[in-house]
Amino acid sequence: MAFLKKVGFFWGGIVVSLVIFAVVQFLLSNGTLDLFYENTLVYMAINIILAVSLHLIIGITGQFSIGHAGFLAVGAYASAIITMKLELPFPLALLVGGIVAALAGFVIGFPSLRLRGDYLAIATLGFGEIVRIAFLNVDYVGGASGMMVEHFTTWPWVFGCMLVTILVILNFTRSTHGRACISIREDETAADAMGINTTYYKVLAFMIGAFFAGVAGGLFAHNFYIIQPSNFGFLKSFDILIFVVLGGLGSLSGAVISAILLTVISAFLQDYPETRMIIYSLVLIIVMLYRPRGLMGTKEITSLFSRKKKSKGGAKDGQSETVA
Amino acid sequence: MEYVQQLVNGISVGSIYALIALGYTMVYGIVKLINFAHGDVFMVGSFVGFYSITVLHLPFVAALLVSMVVCAIFGMLIERIAYKPLRNATRIAALITAIGVSLLIEYGFIYVRGAQLEAYPRDVLPDFKINLFGAEIESQAILILGVSIALMILLQFIVHKTKMGKSMRAVSYDAEAAQLMGINVNRTISYTFAIGSALAGAAGVIFGVYYTKIEPLMGIIPGLKAFVAAVLGGIGILPGAMVGGLLLGVIESFVSAIGFSLWRDGAAFIVLILILVFMPSGLFGKNRREKV
């Protein structure tokens, strides 16, 4: 039964998302949704990828990383080099962007082996800044004035990447690997004592998270015609962090929902950047004061539907709530 | 002689980092919170000093004091409103709140007064140059160093010789035991924020006088670098923050001096990561293993 239900949710989710995709695609192609909406949707999908990839690092593995824009930047520049300098195809660029970012994740994963909590946070912040400053100093990619990039990112591409990201990270969290990561989040010392190779899993989480952030970087670069180091400052990192924190540390659907909501809010506040930041920061403070586990806590949206049955059904479902 | 010049520059900027770092390290020592908003208190202090000089026509020292008092109150308010309710929350929740407070101050400030630059009047202080080993040293550089040293000595005195300072040290070592001595922990934490913020305010005024240009986001980078300085010296250790700040300033100056001026801002973060990985308790810290 439980298995069937899980499969049901899985295929249900796929069907729902394909329907969303098809409807949006239809509306885009017949012109009902104009460029503003298309841009917002693309941006939304990129933000979802970023949110979900950071969710794996912070929400699941408990490694407090606030330099995610660094991976985004690495992916963006790497993929832009592939298409613009080497003139290779766009899909390859996305892949390379992901892989190079994953390597960066490997590098930054190492300090995480020795650092915890706020020390790790500040180290990742430093990493993000170093990446930004490095691109600022490399003339090959244009330095401060940035790099021109052709527009390749389309709605099908971002949607596909987003779906793959969610599926991979969802499956990863539900596997034994995911449970190992969660045990690190809950109590690293205990996880270590239980024989879980915490080193391996922490670096792995950083690499997978960085990979998808890198793919998002590729999409980002080929959407905006130009990339500059200033796109990837720590304000960008904070933006991504806010998605994860607001949604609920440990909740994938929470991260997705808050990425959607906040993208919409910022799209409408585009012309009032200060107001946007004030709203962001107030939301952040208020949520931390009154609901420090985020809007969803560690719960998933699916648990809202299964709640009624659970009261009769037994504790098995409780597991899936905390796992994913 | 170029190097003497760079050394002087490094010490000047380093003493600003040191003043900010002291506040970071004091607050971290007592509530284990990276107070991201600390750099913004520095910014507010700089603006308070600016308005004191240009609008109220106060002399430099008076402007410095006004700025320190305003920042002390501001710091205490931040703690009361945003951090105190989180005393028992997770470290992550506290850190995120601190980031939120920082953004709120920055953009709230921009919202109220706009993002435009201001230029500090250069004539608040006598302007002359001194020749030392062939290097030209501006009077402002001497002032920065003088004020910083005076404030650091004052801080050492407060922390080691006064009752308030002793209660601060006691709370940061063991808050529960401090309570058993009759120490009011909340009040002590308020004092700590007040003193740390006053130092940041002073740093803001000095920064303004030395670099002349100030703007609402000016606190971010010096704030982060001051945190690096605090980590470099060993977080929670006051002499560590001073030495860390000076050292960082000197390192930065030499990075620019040898021709990597664009990497100047990166140097601090590279130092940070190296220190965190190889010497996480800093230059002055004792290596403490996490107890299980």
Add this chain to the structure above:
Amino acid sequence: MLSIEDVQVFYGNIRALEGVSLHVKQGEIVTLIGANGAGKSTLLKTVSGLLKPKKGRVLLEGKEIGGKAAQLIVKKGISHVPEGRRVFANMTVEENLQLGAYLRKDKEGLKQDYEKVYSLFPRLLERLKQQAGTLSGGEQQMLAMGRALMAKPRLLLLDEPSMGLAPLLVKTIFRIIEEINQAGTTILLVEQNAHLALSIAQRAYVMETGRIVLSGTSDELTSSDQVKMAYLGGH
């Protein structure tokens, strides 16, 4: 002097004290014995204000102090020497003693009390300028007690003063506890070393899993079979 009435204390959802009542009279040494995790330290922390009782009352000379902030309770005359001594290791012996006197304003009385503490613990006088963290365990215990005495308490709460100390030192410490008591301070002593505790106390309570299971004079308890079996090694 102190009376505790049906006090319940929780750690989260776990009930650590399940309705404890006891009283301490002026001038007494009362000891609280029991195994690890019985709730003895929890009870002391509740009296000194580090923990808040969920139910029940803590009365000092008839006035409710339960749930008040720890620093206010110190002011009312209760000093707590916590388990594990908790001296401020990064400060000198002298500074530790000064912190003990944090709330005192009477300069003359203070001077006398420093003298008193130095005469009780001559070792502290020798090490006045030394960092507390460099002291031996016994010296740290002396410092913790001296520090508590500097607040001029009427009631002294001692949590496991013998823990981790060599037998000879334990004897010294206990002799000093008796001296402190004879000088007029009432003492509530938590100890795992039941033998020793009963030898200096007038009355005793036995705690098990958050409850008082036995009480009486020290003599009564020393001869009780139950106590002999469980806490005095069966002989």
